[in-house]
Amino acid sequence: MSAYRVLPILGQFAPPGAKPVRHQVPAALPQTPHALQSYYEALFRAYGPQHWWPGRTRFEVIVGAILTQNTSWTNVARAIRNLRRQKLLSPIAIERVSPARLARLIRSSGYFRQKARKLQAFVRFLRDAHQGSLTKMFRMPTAVLREQLLAVHGIGPETADSILLYAGKHPVFVVDAYTRRILERHHLAHGKQSYEEIRALFEQSLPLSAALFNEYHGLIVRTGKDFCRARAPLCESCALKPFLPPSPEAAP
């Protein structure tokens, strides 16, 4: 039985009065929409709300999204603590600080010189395109802002979508390595599928809701970190075990 009294079942994410929308689903994966809904409900029942992404302000979430590329969150958290201590967690402060000092402060996040350049590229974009205002930036239509973010130095699809979803509450699904690994192990995706194809799979299978996508991605991160490890996954204790397809060796 669930330890959580309030389960945000998928139906609750549909906007009031919304008519059901029928999306085209790739013919090769007919079971995916239903499966992705069932996975969400199983994960939420097992682990509850994840309160992901950690960050005190929208700008801090954006800094975290850029710094977390190719490193663990522990290393990012240390870099963010350094920036906070030095009162550098604002677009103006990041733009004014010298690249060398910025790189030193975020050293723990790895690739620190490149990441310092990326942070400064983002705040320059924010100033030039949106008068330095995150509120103005996030008022843009999702697709337009996504294109703008993807054009900023050092911002790829996962970072752009993390910024849109977690800092801006735009309904885009964030696909990370854990998402891909879980889908592949459950035969819902294969290695050649692009980031955009997997993102479309989620966005077309679920109600288009930032709250839902936020929670779902958090649950995937939890599953990936605690159970679906690259080596020796802990399937026996994982909430998605009932959905795991039988391995070919297990077949009679």
Ligand code: SF4
């Ligand atoms: S740990 Fe096993 S059951 Fe859980 S998501 Fe990974 S493959 Fe599936």
